[in-house]
Amino acid sequence: MNPKLFFGELKRRNVYKVAVAYIVAGWALSQGIAQVFPVFDVPIWAIRLLVLLIIVGLPVALVLAWMFELTPTGLKRTETADAAVQQSKSRAWIYVAVIGAAISVALFFLGRYTAPIQREVAGAAEKSIAILPFENLSEEKGNAYFAGASKAPSAMGSFARRSGIPKTLRGKAAVNARSL
DSSP: OHHHHHHHHHHTTTTHHHHHHHHHHHHHHHHHHHHGGGTTOOHHHHHHHHHHHHHHHHHHHHHHHHHHHEEEEEEEEHHHHHSSSOOOOOOHHHHHHHHHHHHHHHHHHHHHHHOOOOOOOOOTSSSBBOOOOOOOOOSSSGGGGGGBSSSSSHHHHHHHHHOOOOOOOOOHHHHHHHHO
């Protein structure tokens, strides 16, 4: 089979138009599914299944586009539609695709630049530090220097002199240390 004739036949049967329309609509639908379904606690496997069905549906849509043609009187087999009077070729589908792409890009930038910027980590509204004394769990006596309450007060004093870093009370830190 001559590839030039084959691609000409694909164009004549509007398979290209169906492919472009399906890919754009499938992409938009999968983006919508990925954004909306988690809000309703839909399981991730269901979202993946729907996206997979959209992908698997592309060859089915292309085969149907090859076999059938949409005419002003309805859906007809390609052979029957070829015998009918040829309708005038319109370029409306190009405008629809360009407008759809422009809307998609506009919504992307709208969401990207109008969303509130979250610079803080949840629960870390202000800086603070808790200094806990280490416990020597090793058998080596040389590591005892780092353990115990001997280093914690000097570190607390050092941090207390710095502005903007409040220290956690020793009793509160000890209670938190016991809960770990």
